[in-house]
Amino acid sequence: MARPQTDIEAARSQLLEVVDDLVRQRGSADISMTDLAAAAGMSPSNLYRFFENKEALMEAVAERFFAQKIRVMEEVTSSALPVCEKMYQYFARRFLLMVEQYEADPDLLKSYLEIGNQYFEVVRGYVDLGDHYLALIVAEAMEEGYFEGLSIDQAVSLINQMVQCYTNPDAVIYIGTSKLKVEKLAMIVDTIFAGLNGSASAQIAEESHIKIVS
Amino acid sequence: MARPQTDIEAARSQLLEVVDDLVRQRGSADISMTDLAAAAGMSPSNLYRFFENKEALMEAVAERFFAQKIRVMEEVTSSALPVCEKMYQYFARRFLLMVEQYEADPDLLKSYLEIGNQYFEVVRGYVDLGDHYLALIVAEAMEEGYFEGLSIDQAVSLINQMVQCYTNPDAVIYIGTSKLKVEKLAMIVDTIFAGLNGSASAQIAEESHIKIVS
Numbered sequence: 001m002a003r004p005q006t007d008i009e010a011a012r013s014q015l016l017e018v019v020d021d022l023v024r025q026r027g028s029a030d031i032s033m034t035d036l037a038a039a040a041g042m043s044p045s046n047l048y049r050f051f052e053n054k055e056a057l058m059e060a061v062a063e064r065f066f067a068q069k070i071r072v073m074e075e076v077t078s079s080a081l082p083v084c085e086k087m088y089q090y091f092a093r094r095f096l097l098m099v100e101q102y103e104a105d106p107d108l109l110k111s112y113l114e115i116g117n118q119y120f121e122v123v124r125g126y127v128d129l130g131d132h133y134l135a136l137i138v139a140e141a142m143e144e145g146y147f148e149g150l151s152i153d154q155a156v157s158l159i160n161q162m163v164q165c166y167t168n169p170d171a172v173i174y175i176g177t178s179k180l181k182v183e184k185l186a187m188i189v190d191t192i193f194a195g196l197n198g199s200a201s202a203q204i205a206e207e208s209h210i211k212i213v214s
Numbered sequence: 215m216a217r218p219q220t221d222i223e224a225a226r227s228q229l230l231e232v233v234d235d236l237v238r239q240r241g242s243a244d245i246s247m248t249d250l251a252a253a254a255g256m257s258p259s260n261l262y263r264f265f266e267n268k269e270a271l272m273e274a275v276a277e278r279f280f281a282q283k284i285r286v287m288e289e290v291t292s293s294a295l296p297v298c299e300k301m302y303q304y305f306a307r308r309f310l311l312m313v314e315q316y317e318a319d320p321d322l323l324k325s326y327l328e329i330g331n332q333y334f335e336v337v338r339g340y341v342d343l344g345d346h347y348l349a350l351i352v353a354e355a356m357e358e359g360y361f362e363g364l365s366i367d368q369a370v371s372l373i374n375q376m377v378q379c380y381t382n383p384d385a386v387i388y389i390g391t392s393k394l395k396v397e398k399l400a401m402i403v404d405t406i407f408a409g410l411n412g413s414a415s416a417q418i419a420e421e422s423h424i425k426i427v428s
Contacts, residue, residue: 157393158401162376170384179371187412188376195409196401 012050015040016064019057027107028114033057055122058115062122065112069094070126073133083141087159088189090137092182095166099180102172113169130167131156141193149198159192226264229254230278233271241321242328247271269336272329276336279326283308284340287347297355301373302403304351306396309380313394316386327383344381345370355407363412373406 018040022031033054037047051057072093076086102109116123138155141147147155165171166185232254236245247268251261265271286307290300316323330337352369355361361369379385380399 158398158405161379161394161398162402162405164385164389165375165378170388171378174384175378180375184372184375187372187410191372191376191405191409191411193409194411195405195407197405197408198401 008050012060015047015050016060019061023111023115024105024108028111028118030118058119058122061115062119062126065116066126068097070129072097073130077133077136083137083144083146084189084193087134087137087141087192088186090134091163091166091189092185095172095180095182095185098169098172099177102169103177106173109169110173131160134159146193147196147198150196154198155196158196162192163188222264226274229261229264230274233275237325237329238319238322242325242332244332272333272336275329276333276340279330280340282311284343286311287344291347291350297351297358297360298403298407301348301351301355301406302400304348305377305380305403306399309386309394309396309399312383312386313391316383317391320387323383324387345374348373360407361410361412364410368412369410372410376406377402 015036018036019031022035022039033047033051034044036057037044040047051060073090076089076093079086079089081089098109134156135152138147138152138159142152142155150158160167163185165175165180166188172180229250232250233245236249236253247261247265248258250271251258254261265274287304290304290307293300293303295303312323348370349366352361352366352373356366356369364372374381377399379389379394380402386394
């Protein structure tokens with residue numbers, strides 16, 4: 001008889017805790033299914049009942065890593081906040097979560113980032129999901145007349161670049177939280193709403209190109 | 215009799231070429247004075263006549279690495295370009311140099327970045343110099359009424375954060391030149407000139423803080 005789904009979920013969740021302990025102990029060194037089974041005190045064949053392969057395990061690890069951030073994105077985009085405030089919260093709340101994670105255990109965050117680089121195909125879906133939620137906020141702002149002359153994709157790309165220090169976990173590590181402040185992020189989001197549009201800028205790009213070539 | 219200064223300069227310059235070859239061959243592995251002397255086919259005591267210690271050598275390596283970028287910053291800040299265009303050129307020309315360097319030899323740039331991290335006290339002076347030149351452009355913009363309500367330091371910090379993708383060599387590596395384009399940089403600089411000021415944003419920061427806490 002198959003175990004009820006809830007038991008399976010509980011066992012998976014416990015196994016992800018064991019993965020977390022292994023990452024704390026061993027850093028970003030690759031964790032094999034055999035390592036995990038041994039650390040969890042179960043046979044490899046038993047482990048495969050919970051994660052059918054290494055990829056399924058890494059997907060579950062990513063899901064756990066991103067869970068809180070996804071909750072924030074869902075909450076903020078479905079809120080009734082004014083759109084400028086919504087964009088601020090969208091970036092600020094995730095930034096604060098990242099800072100919290102970093103300050104609690106800098107080495108653990110670094111290890112997860114390295115694991116994320118090794119399994120980037122798993123992480124990519126979460127990056128795209130972030131862009132999807134940002135596109136919802138951008139579309140709402142456009143309905144109110146912001147970002148005139150830009151497509152949603154152009155605006156998403158430019159906004160991502162301008163707030164990159166606050167979304168890239170590496171930036172928290174190398175720029176540091178003494179320079180990265182939510183107050184500054186608020187001013188950057190405000191600058192984006194007050195200044196970002198497609199009309200004037202195109203000219204500069206063309207002019208500048210000529211000057212660079214000359 | 216002391217050698218004429220020009221001979222010393224020529225020998226130093228040749229030795230820096232030897233360092234460059236060593237970095238190409240060995241990556242960011244630390245180069246000792248003994249290694250360099252051997253690679254240059256001279257005795258260590260002879261080498262010390264050109265660089266009195268390892269620190270003096272690393273300073274010369276940094277000077278060589280940043281020379282072109284400093285020339286660009288000097289040229290742009292002393293030019294008669296309109297201030298918005300000046301800021302664009304200030305970032306765009308250095309970004310294009312970095313892309314060129316990266317595309318010519320990605321591994322070599324990565325090795326120099328790692329060496330720069332190891333000798334960050336040497337690099338710091340160049341980072342500060344970049345801020346100094348940016349402050350000159352910001353001050354000129356303020357005279358024309360831009361960035362109202364911000365101090366020069368605040369504006370420099372916010373601008374650095376908004377264009378970070380285009381100044382941080384790591385960003386070229388992990389974001390890639392398909393997403394980082396001077397046309398986008400031009401739109402970001404334009405957004406900064408159209409939207410960055412200190413008055414409206416302060417309110418958002420305060421409001422947002424309360425919402426984050428709640």
